[in-house]
Amino acid sequence: MQHNGAESSIMSIIYKLTLSLFALSLLVFGIYGTYQLRTEAQDLRDDVEKETRLLAYSLLVSVENALRDRQTEDVQELLQQIERLKPSIDVRIYIQNHIVIRSGAESLAWPEKVEQTLQQTALDGEMKQYYFPADKPDFLVLSLPFNKISAAMPGNLAIVRSLQKMKEDLSKTKTYILWSFFSFVVFTSLLCLFLGLVYISRPLRELRQAMLAFRNSREPPEPLPVSGKDELASVRQEFNRMTAELFSAYRRLDAETQHRRQLQRALQDADKLITIGQLSAGLAHEIGSPLQIVNGRARALAKCNDDYDEVRRIANILVDQTDRITRIVQRLLEFAPRHPAEPMNCDVIAAIAEVIDMLGFEARRQGVTMTFVHPEILPLVSLNKDSVQQIVLNLLTNALAAIDNTGAITIELSRTSLSYADQTIPALKLTVGDTGTGIAPEHLSQLFEHYFTTRGRQGGTGLGLAVVKTLVTEMGGSIAAESEQGKGSLFIIHLPWRKFL
Template sequence: MRISTKLGLGLALTSAVILGSHGYRQLQREEADLRGASEHESRLLGVALQVAVENALRDGQSADVREMLESLELRDPSVDVLVFDARGGLKVHSWGGTQARLLVESDIHEVMASSRVVSRFEGPEGLSHLSVVLPLRGDDGAPLGALAVVKPLDGLRQDLQATRLSALLSVLMLIAGISLVGWLLVLLYIQRPLARVAGAMRTVRGGDFSATVQPYQRDEVGELTQAFNAMMKELAEARGRLDAEVETRIALETGLRRVDKLATLGQLSAGLAHEIGSPLLILGGRAQALAARTELPEDVRRNAGILVEQSERITRTVRQLLELTRRRPTRMETLDVLVPVRAVVELLELDARKRGVRLALDSEASLPAVLADADGVQQVALNLLTNALRATPRGGTVRVSLARGAFRLAPALREREGVRLVVVDTGVGIDADCQSRIFEPFFSTWPEQGGTGLGLAVVKAIVAEHGGAVSVASRVGAGSEFTVHLPVADDDSRGEVAA
């Protein structure tokens, strides 16, 4: 049950008890006042009749008494007057007085004996008739009889019923009004603010620590809201520090692993370059000389050409190894990533036309600037586009697109703003097993076509140096999609490395 409903019911019950008690006391007082007024009126009438009847009886004018009662009957037929003699016998009465005799018979002898006035309310709840019995005395004080005045209380009963109904309706309206106002106040100033706080808590439970509640009130609920906002600010700061520590740790661990791999690979590459470089240079030169001698047999010249081609391939492999392990220091600058990417696309347009492949570039307007090395971005675009053109058959399409895009270096880390470079081809695609190893050094999907397996490793190394991320999505026979994210220039998490 909601708090507004509980408080509304509580107010209704409390109001019912208080107003009901007050209304009951008011009705009791009202009834007492009405009874008193009616009794007072009847007593006054009785006293007036008592004086007149006593005078007539002392003078022996019973006819005057009868005439007086008939006159009263004409003026107020509802009032019955009865005159009893000293023995208690009914002497004179108004019309209908014989029926009222039953109401006062028990009081006649008491009144004549005690000489005091007796008033009595008769019927259910004492609201049927009011009887007033007065003694009749002679000049010497001897009892002459008694006078009874009987008045019906229909008007009093109707007045009391109307008063009770009015009081009941007033109490019910007050209870309803107080309950409604209390319910609305609780709804506006307690339930809705608490509902906003609860909604913010659910948002926080979902992982969003930026949720706050606007404090609209300057009371205890407003203080609660301000305390909640202060707590959320502290939690968000603590979460930010924790995320930064986690990102730093992941970056450090990943960087250490990468440095260890590159150190080992660097030693291997340096040894290969030293041990192979000079002999390979001599071998290539001799092969070129043999291939240039026209007097030699055709098969000798053809084999010499193969030696030259393979020597150049080995030289390229060694050079790529050295580029991977001993890259020059990057020169970070704020740049529009579209400029170096467009330069690479224009460079490869001729090669794409020779292969019969359509090469397209799409870019969003007003891309945010990135802090990057222009040569490194060009190298990334060149390696990705070269691989895409090589994998796409004649008649296919390679599409390059640039757009805004958020990314995470790891699922548990916070989301960062960046620029997304996507290279999509309609080539042969890559199976799932190869996708898991595609960025490993020396892993190639076309070794028989001369692939060294270093191009994508270089891409990942450059992107990692920029604090970005690279991923691949592909399906055999449906082409591949390589996505590179580079953080924007004003990102405050520079220097992190993707795992």
Template structure:
């Protein structure tokens, strides 16, 4: 029954069950009542017929026809509905009650049956055998041979039918009243103890689905529905607490990610500063030396020597600035030590899982075992994973996927170098991909195709620098519209040399 409330289904079931049980009981009671009325009527009529049989046999044997008429008249006064007939041995009615001519045809066949084979006969006749009752008794002869005749009593069953109709009406009314009472009470109880609590639970579920984790349901009692309500309230409470924990963790991860991004940017700026300082420092030394030489030559005009001294002062000032840039550019050397690459990479995956869900991007992580230990700096490895995953999530549209895989690998750091064993960190997305021209410049500082979305072009150069310090290698493959695949190889054995891309 789709679309029908459970209380309605149970109410209909209760009503139908009550109707069947009470209807069956009422029907059986009516049948019993009919049987009892038939039995009582039959016994009374047979008793009357037996009394008349004895009286008729005595009167006919003694030739007292007047006594027979007197008996019939007396019976007519007491119960005019009863008709009595006396048939001779030839089946001809010789005596009958006054006014019984209309019912004679009803008893002729039964009377002849008794005359042919003397025996007592009781027969309910008419529609549904409720029209009249016929009782036929044989009248014995003086010699005790064949029956001398037959006494027939016909009693109409109008009173019995009226009693049955009255009993039927009373029984049907009682059954219907009971069914209605049981149905109403049952429906009220179902609505009170089942439908209303379930409706409250449904409303609370809708509120929770809308983000309201304070929605609860008032407990209805200690029954099964009450247990469901209590379990639901407990579940909502746990969901609310879990959501608060997730929100707190997400906020913490966002703060950590922001910090890592700041470190990333500072590292890139430091790298840029180092290059800038190197490019400025060499010409500046030459300029400073030449200016000092000019300032020391006494034969030159004073204006020339004064300008030379100014050049010396300003070049020294620039030198101090360059020295500060070099101090800023000095990166802390990576501390390479044997470690399990799974822990730092998995930490970054968990860190960005919330961001992936928010972007509606599936973030899949797989680690092939056994995984050898690598010689790496844990912080640097985390920075590499963070930069690659951040770029992949940014490039992947809603409904896309980013796959992160850790697996044992063998790689060649640079052409001409022997292969090394290590671990490969693979980051593959189903994003927009890159054109060939962009792919060639992907590791250039400040080159980005996402400037409109906040890209700085510093993340991948930092990845390259960190992996180079580890003696590893980075490869990238991408096609426009088909996603991008970065593979980072971290060596698991110590060897002289630098990494390559």
């Protein structure tokens, strides 16, 4: 259907050009033919008038001489000869208003109005010439008064000439012009149609076929032949250049697409490796801290031979930490994403004290003193105990790692308030300070980013503070760090809370 539509559109161009030329030819040659017919009709009239006038003046001289000599027979014979030579001419001689001599009684049927006009003209002795009828004349009427004998015998020489022969000649001329006109228009239109088919339709059809081949093929089409220096040749040349450039661009695009796909696959593989690395690092971090506690408590348990209560306390710690490891592994096996922890009734002082107690053995081994400052009484609040302990555990672990040989860690818990949207809500302020090596100023802005660590050689993963930041954010709080290199660091946490009902 598209092919037929394109063919009809190409043909319509040729037809439009042909019809336009045909209409233009009709207009131009119609005007020219009309002008030519009018000119020819006027020329024929002028010739007839000139011939009639010449004949009339010649006859007038002869008739005057013959009438003066009273030789009417000679006049009659002259008029009869004229009738034989020019049947379309009728000659009459009027003396006053009476017909004296006529060329033939039945030669022409004069209209009554013409007869009356000639009689009056003869009576008046005037010269008169006119066509009758005026709109579509059939006769040319010419009346000449006598000159030499007008005083003794006033009269006129009247000639009435039929225009039938002139009309026949004009009709032949009109027919010839019309035939010539229509022959020229038809020939020109057919020539235009033929030339349009040869020089326009065929090149456009070839160009269209090349476009279809170019659209439906993955290989470049054969270049179109270019001949001549007209517009169509220029279009063919540009089409050949365009197809070559487009196929070159297609090849480059295919190569770039293949390269991009390979790069995407490589990025996907790298992303998988990164995910595996993150999972491994997170798992190592989440499980590593409880395992250290389990290891330390197991060592302490091995030294407790007789103190049953101490053994039981340490055993309970081991149970809690192994349960924690179990929960971590369970989340990993279920591929469950981290969800914000559900708040529950939490004794924040007891929760923090448990973490300090868990890390007490490691602190004493390093010679580090841990001090916990808190209010004597703090009501139960709606916070998640595991999240609070994870925050404190990560901060204390980092503080122990930052202290060389001996030092001190101070944990301080107090009440405060936060302002949100013109409202003041109660909050807890938790600070963890150490006397360790401190943090370089250029690293402070990167502390809470995933996998950023300054202890890579010592096994640091860069997830501890990132996890702290995530947990604090989930609970609607904020965290900030202050540090002076060589003097230690201070982490300040604000956690909004409400009393547990």
